[in-house]
């Protein structure tokens with residue numbers, strides 16, 4: 001069953017505006033937070049077990065306590081770049097509940113003593129940008145942003161920044177470079193943004209859903225929040241489910257929820273006559289699960305890690321038995337090759353090779369050794385680069401080849417898909433970030 | 439030679455003051471200039487922005503070349519971007535792109551001779567529950583697209 005904390009009022013159009021939002025208790029938690037000391041809020045967030053919802057699952061309270069106590073200006077950046085294929089939860093929150101994000105951000109900013117925040121929204125999300133800009137204006141007019149908010153002595157400014165089409169800007173150091181008006185290339189860590197981030201100042205980067213959840217931790221308390229979920233995966237999580245189910249959409253369930261129930265109860269099951277083949281449980285960067293694993297999986301950090309995959313951003317792509325896995329891997333690899341920023345050789349070259357090999361298999365020119373070659377190339381891309389994009393291409397590749405090897409072998413042998421019986425050629429003709437550089 | 443309109447110039451000046459650094463105004467300025475220049479950023483746009491913003495051309499080019507939403511060559515009045523990432527391609531995104539390219543007699547990224555359309559394949563647009571999805575220029579998404587809907591759109595757009 002869904003447990004609706006963040007999504008409770010999504011169905012009410014008035015929730016978008018400040019009046020409607022206030023009717024449902026909006027900005028009351030900001031008042032409550034101002035009665036607490038910033039340190040108490042950080043402790044509460046730590047105790048809640050909240051982990052980052054943007055992909056890496058890092059404990060939020062711990063990240064906040066990494067900020068150095070040196071009196072420097074601190075920035076809070078909300079990561080609304082949402083580019084992980086399959087993910088559409090942050091867009092929906094910005095469009096349906098913009099004030100919930102803003103309130104969560106002001107509370108978080110107060111907790112970490114930041115005077116300025118940005119919401120970095122991917123450029124394609126023009127509707128989200130409009131909605132958030134309007135909501136920020138309303139919040140200023142109502143005195144929830146600006147100088148001495150509600151007489152608390154705390155001042156905070158908030159603004160929106162629009163990206164312009166680059167998945168890599170979702171990586172936190174890439175996001176920072178982009179916000180500084182440069183190309184969005186990631187930087188080597190350490191230094192971590194909490195120590196040296198935006199304009200070299202201490203900076204906290206958190207995902208949309210993470211920051212919105214903070215409001216509910218303040219509302220219900222850490223103990224109540226922790227009641228949802230498992231030992232190591234506390235709270236509720238938004239899952240963006242797409243692909244071969246009857247009712248795709250965003251669903252908020254407690255972490256630890258059964259993937260089978262998510263598919264069958266929330267999403268209305270598979271399409272008539274179809275059988276489950278595979279699930280990508282955490283965005284296209286997450287290694288694929290086969291049907292047997294999918295039916296056993298629970299949607300939490302531990303279980304998916306134990307199965308060799310990850311919870312990632314919470315994008316769940318359901319794949320039924322009518323799908324060709326070679327084709328799907330090709331789509332995924334094209335994406336990572338296109339989005340590699342090109343700084344690191346294993347990533348730039350590796351993503352190119354992987355795409356090339358699968359494309360060649362798909363055009364009937366595959367050689368038997370290509371299947372092991374995919375694995376070899378992918379193995380050499382792991383853990384050797386500035387950011388995790390290289391792994392994000394390598395790990396799914398390894399899992400596809402390992403779990404659906406028969407489909408790759410058939411394609412190489414027969415020159416056509418084992419599933420569809422056809423040979424598919426993709427006409428992809430776009431430039432690559434890496435190639436566009438001077 | 440490209441020149442920003444008075445209104446465009448004013449907006450760029452506002453962006454120069456809005457963020458902590460002037461360089462952060464490059465992305466918004468490129469959006470404004472691209473729109474005023476018929477949908478793409480030509481070399482004279484970069485030169486003009488460099489003068490108006492008092493920033494070196496290398497800074498502007500760095501941004502221009504990195505981000506895919508800035509077009510480095512002319513595009514049609516309607517730049518139709520069809521998502522072909524996982525969920526959309528499962529729902530027929532690639533087939534739609536092939537169909538439209540064939541109907542208009544172009545390949546990916548190519549502009550139709552009459553300057554009406556450019557067709558591109560896009561990466562995940564973050565609307566996978568309503569796949570397949572398309573975006574025309576930078577307007578709101580069009581969801582659950584099929585061939586009939588696409589035909590209707592193409593017929594309407596002048």
Ligand SMILES: Cc1cc2nc3c(=O)[nH]c(=O)nc-3n(C[C@H](O)[C@H](O)[C@H](O)COP(=O)(O)O)c2cc1C
Pocket residue numbers: 051052053054055056057058060079080081082083084167168169170171172173205206207208210211387388389392
């Ligand atoms: C290639 C790449 C892309 C990423 N894209 C996003 C994204 O679109 N949104 C996001 O919140 N985090 C993204 N991340 C994770 C961020 O680097 C960062 O961990 C996150 O924003 C931290 O917020 P959280 O702790 O609240 O999750 C990405 C990471 C990588 C390596």
Ligand code: SF4
Pocket residue numbers: 168185186339340341342343344345347348385386387388389390
């Ligand atoms: S791993 Fe890839 S995307 Fe990340 S910094 Fe290196 S080249 Fe760029």
Ligand code: FES
Pocket residue numbers: 085086087521522523524525526527561562563564565566569570571
């Ligand atoms: S795959 Fe097309 S919107 Fe996500």
